Amino acid sequence: MSILISPDSFKGSLSALEVSQAIEKGIQMVNPDITTLKVPLADGGEGTKEAMIEATEGKKLTVETTDALGRTINAQYGITGNNNTAIVELAAASGLDKIEENDLNPSIASTFGTGVLIRHAIENGSKRFIICLGGSAANDGGLGILKGLGFRFKDKHGLLVDEGGLSLMKIAEIDDSQIVKGLNECEFKIACDVTNPFVEEKGASHVFGPQKGASTTVIKNLDKSLNHFADVIEEKYEVKIHNMEGAGAAGGVAGGLCGCLKAELCSGFDLVASTLNLKKVLSGNDIELIVTGEGQLDSQTENGKVISGITTLGNQFEVPSIALVGGIQSITNSLYDQGLIAVFSIVNKPMSLSQSIANAADLITKQTEQIIRLYLAKN
Structure with missing residues (x-):
């Protein structure tokens, strides 16, 4: 038996x-x-990296990066045993659990630290990625991740915008001429089991903003910022993420990566089952x-x-x-x-x-x- x-x-x-x-x-x-x-096993959320490393006899790599408030930390990502897939959990660097409750501030919080992890994996030869969402302290639509991968976001004066969700409102241009070498050859699949769109009442800011420390006023401004970012992405890449099902996951990270990296939203369990x-x-x-x-x-x-x-x-x-x-x-x-x-x-x-x-x-x-x-x- x-x-x-x-x-x-x-x-x-x-x-x-x-x-x-x-x-x-x-x-x-x-x-x-x-x-x-x-x-x-895991369902694409917390513990997915550990489960997939254990099941495939893979390994963890530790990288110096930053948390959602830009403070230096060490965080890990995983590589499956066949060296075929990198597993990056958003919470590893950009998680709520890394920030004291009184310090939560989605207006300036960034996912840049997660971008550093992805970049490290690319520079070490990874071409296939599973990005596990959940527990993010940021509401930046993936702005930080993309900046970590070499995207440059400029305002109407040609100056680089700052980190954080409210900075999205200032973006006038996306410059992808200096992205990390090999990024265009990578495949990104996002473990996503929510259906929230990028913007409006059921979107990233309104639904997930409160747990990240956003007030009612800040939530409205964050939603306007995400909507503007979606407009810029649509103009640049001809991908409309405003009402895309699941795009609002993790403070809009899902939408930003779908728009700029052509990432694919997938069931978390299905991703794990397929990889294993x-x-x-x-x-x-x-x-x-x-x-x-x-x-x-x-x-x-x-x-x-x-x-x-x-x-x-x-x-x-x-x-x-x-x-x-x-x-x-x-x-x-x-x-x-x-x-x-x-x-x-x-x-x-x-x-x-x-x-x-x-x-x-x-x-x-x-x-x-x-x-x-x-x-x-x-x-």
Whole structure:
């Protein structure tokens, strides 16, 4: 019997690899002769870099760069084991978690530090990129990233504009004559699971601005700035991003990169699954069962999260899935329709959240043991 172990991380507790190892331990407690194949997963958000490095035996590279306020920091990006793909998480350099709440200021915050990471990867030979959005402290439409790659943005006087979301309003010209060598040969795919457009009420500034520290007045000005930037991009590259679905992700980074780099917006899980060749894994290893999981099952699970994604993929190969989760907030029949046969919480007695987090690995192992005993008894 072969079992594919493909969970997401349990955020705040265990990485996807650590969850996989805990599940494997529980399986081996029942029968050490069961073949297990560990492929840790992610949905394109936090933890994607780690999961893909672990699954492909890749590596991390540390680069000196800057945070969203221009302060020097060290940040990492990943390279898959076949050296084929660079994985850059926006939050690694430009994240909210790098800035104290009182210092948040999307008017001047920049994604330049993420551009430095991408440039470093290009200069080291990378041609294929997965850009993971989420957790950005900036609302600059990707201005900083593009500046880090050699784009120059000039005002009506021919002077270079400053960093930050409000600087977008001053742009009169995009000069791409000095972009980093090899950039035009690169392929960019953006892990994006939101549908917000670039501008207006459901756009980047109005929806995501408040969490970045923007007041009502600032939000309106940021939206006007993004709209102006979209106009300039359309004039230069003939790409209209104003109402593009998903373009508003991460303070408009998705739209800016689509407009200037011809980046492609993709489902986060689908990107991960494609990069890890999950279809080949499922078709070529006589897999009989998938054990997956994530920290919490809720209303978002069925919309491109790991449990939904791997279950749907397994169902294409007639492989059933069982999920382990920290908590079950809600569950819909659609997950069962996708191929999930059961969901189990790892909590086996009354305990606090902090207790379940502290003991997650042991709880996962014990629950996995019981699941496999039941599954084998019924098969």
